[in-house]
Amino acid sequence: MSEKTPFYITTPIYYPSGNPHIGHCYSTIACDCVARMKRMQGYDVMFLTGTDEHGQKIEKKAAEEGMTPKEYVDGIVANFKKLWSTLGISYDRYIRTTDDYHIESVQKIFRKLYDNGYIYKSEYKGKYCTPCESFWTESQLVDGKCPDCGREVTDASEEAYFFKLSEFAPKLKELLLDEEKDFLNPKSRVNEMINNFIEPGLQDLCVSRTSFKWGIPVDFDEGHIVYVWIDALSNYITALGYLNDKYNDYDKYWPADMHVMAKEIVRFHSLIWPAILMALGEPLPKKVYGHGWITFGDGGKMSKSKGNVVDPFILSERYGVDSLRYHLLREMVFGSDCPYSNEQMFTRYNSDLANDLGNLVSRTVAMIEKYFGGTLPADKDFSDSDEELLSMTDELPAFVDDTFSTLRFSEGLEKIFRVIARANKYIDENEPWILAKDEEKKGRLAAVLYNLLDTVRRCAILLTPVMPHICPEIFEQIGADESATTWEASKVRHALKADVTVHKGRVLFPRIDIEKELEELEAMNKPQRELPAEPIKEITEFDNFAKLDLRAVKVLSCERVPKSDKLLKFIVDDGFGERQVLSGIAKYYEPEQLVGKTLGMIINLAPRKMMGLESNGMIMSVRDGDKFRVVEFGDDIKAGADIS
Numbered sequence: 001m002s003e004k005t006p007f008y009i010t011t012p013i014y015y016p017s018g019n020p021h022i023g024h025c026y027s028t029i030a031c032d033c034v035a036r037m038k039r040m041q042g043y044d045v046m047f048l049t050g051t052d053e054h055g056q057k058i059e060k061k062a063a064e065e066g067m068t069p070k071e072y073v074d075g076i077v078a079n080f081k082k083l084w085s086t087l088g089i090s091y092d093r094y095i096r097t098t099d100d101y102h103i104e105s106v107q108k109i110f111r112k113l114y115d116n117g118y119i120y121k122s123e124y125k126g127k128y129c130t131p132c133e134s135f136w137t138e139s140q141l142v143d144g145k146c147p148d149c150g151r152e153v154t155d156a157s158e159e160a161y162f163f164k165l166s167e168f169a170p171k172l173k174e175l176l177l178d179e180e181k182d183f184l185n186p187k188s189r190v191n192e193m194i195n196n197f198i199e200p201g202l203q204d205l206c207v208s209r210t211s212f213k214w215g216i217p218v219d220f221d222e223g224h225i226v227y228v229w230i231d232a233l234s235n236y237i238t239a240l241g242y243l244n245d246k247y248n249d250y251d252k253y254w255p256a257d258m259h260v261m262a263k264e265i266v267r268f269h270s271l272i273w274p275a276i277l278m279a280l281g282e283p284l285p286k287k288v289y290g291h292g293w294i295t296f297g298d299g300g301k302m303s304k305s306k307g308n309v310v311d312p313f314i315l316s317e318r319y320g321v322d323s324l325r326y327h328l329l330r331e332m333v334f335g336s337d338c339p340y341s342n343e344q345m346f347t348r349y350n351s352d353l354a355n356d357l358g359n360l361v362s363r364t365v366a367m368i369e370k371y372f373g374g375t376l377p378a379d380k381d382f383s384d385s386d387e388e389l390l391s392m393t394d395e396l397p398a399f400v401d402d403t404f405s406t407l408r409f410s411e412g413l414e415k416i417f418r419v420i421a422r423a424n425k426y427i428d429e430n431e432p433w434i435l436a437k438d439e440e441k442k443g444r445l446a447a448v449l450y451n452l453l454d455t456v457r458r459c460a461i462l463l464t465p466v467m468p469h470i471c472p473e474i475f476e477q478i479g480a481d482e483s484a485t486t487w488e489a490s491k492v493r494h495a496l497k498a499d500v501t502v503h504k505g506r507v508l509f510p511r512i513d514i515e516k517e518l519e520e521l522e523a524m525n526k527p528q529r530e531l532p533a534e535p536i537k538e539i540t541e542f543d544n545f546a547k548l549d550l551r552a553v554k555v556l557s558c559e560r561v562p563k564s565d566k567l568l569k570f571i572v573d574d575g576f577g578e579r580q581v582l583s584g585i586a587k588y589y590e591p592e593q594l595v596g597k598t599l600g601m602i603i604n605l606a607p608r609k610m611m612g613l614e615s616n617g618m619i620m621s622v623r624d625g626d627k628f629r630v631v632e633f634g635d636d637i638k639a640g641a642d643i644s
């Protein structure tokens, strides 16, 4: 038996400086789709993702939250993993740059670069913000001031290590222009790299910092921390066991077949990363793909800091994981930016998934049940007129392979759905309901329905990497056994049993009422309570305040409300008894964190129903921009104590 060919694909490792959003989902789903397809094609796939957990930004965020950096990232990493599991991401390995083996490898990599003469010690000169302890380059300043705090900066210098990036300029240019290697895609990024970075002259890169602590120490020079991009890029090899004993997969999987990312970090992957590998004497990755951004509203890259993020948990819960995966892959044209729109997602869902694919499956299965009791007869009367549909389908596997392997999912999917539309038209052309009236035409009717089933089968195989949860249901409904659902079987006509039996199942893609859904999503996006427009609300009488019954309560239990991303359900002791209260704070707290706590609550608000559950009161909280906390008292405060 021949060995399987290895295939190594990576996402960027994301910053856990905030929770994952739909932009992160795109890169990860894209890689997942390629990984799944390659596995179906018989490759031995290693699909790596992870988190890039060091650096000043994370150190600061954690401090703001009153946590250690590790505590802070642990919480966010759990959310990344939860999202990937929700979205059916089939990663083989998850690397955290805080993992011991990675730290050990990075220290060895840094030393090896130093020993090989590619890292040297010098002076780093820049603009320094003393309160932030940060160096900035001239171009990073905002109006000549610190971009973080807006204060004055001063000229300063510090001792730092530098990587001889400049030395690699000719080799990098050659790499980027090598047509056979086809290293960087899309091609527009090649020109960008050459014109914007190589031609103006590559500068040596400062690769150590002394101004913060949350990073990997340079092990031979105390106080120096390895620059976060050296730490981060190295993940692609440390995760395979390069210079560590944790794994032993480097020889098998390196060089990577594809690194996938969005355009803003292509520079790091197509210039700095290859230069580091050249300096280490290691082979270069085969391909770097820089896709565009999913943009939102104002056309900027959707980011954690803008607070305008569409929640992938809510979308996949309400409309199905596979619909979200399909939408993202179908809409994004490789290389271009793509505005995110729920309306666009619903429109596409209704036309492609509900109308075209869903209907094709349900009509075909229903007709086989109606006309043949669910099992097709072996005798069929095929016709030359079937050829157009069949030969269109024959073209799909190679085209999908080519387009999906190069991140051109929208092209591949468009072509699959053209065949699905053609199949629907084939039903209208052949009018099975007329054929069914004539006993003599039963053979023809069976052939028509069989061709339809087989077209569904072949399309569903090719759609499996995109919609891995729904396609197996389609196979079940059309009676395709395992041998008829392999990648190879997508290339073959009529792989279903001649006397195939279908099984009617649930409606795969129920139609979406677009208006209604948009309204409901909009309502979910509204902040819970509007902040007053004026700085201070109008004066009120003491009597109004006295009407509110404010008490300390003890949290007896707390759990998430199923199907809600926002709500937590509490049972609290209010000093008089137990009561149930709901609060929309699931984004900010894990239920376990709150059990046993003594919180502030308004206990005499009229009861309200949310998600079918009654809430009796309101837990008090404070919001300051991004920050959010419940109002909390010490353990020594009894339940029922009066707040005034």
Ligand code: ME8
Binding pocket: 011, 012, 013, 014, 015, 016, 022, 023, 024, 026, 027, 052, 232, 233, 234, 235, 260, 261, 262, 263, 264, 265, 292, 293, 294, 295, 301, 302, 303
């Ligand atoms: O850059 N549209 O991490 P990061 C499409 N840690 N893709 C998007 C996106 C959007 N709006 N927003 C994010 C880092 N992405 C570094 C990477 S790799 C050695 C270190 C995706 O959390 C896209 O892949 O800022 C982008 O390149 C990546 O997330 C940036 O993630």
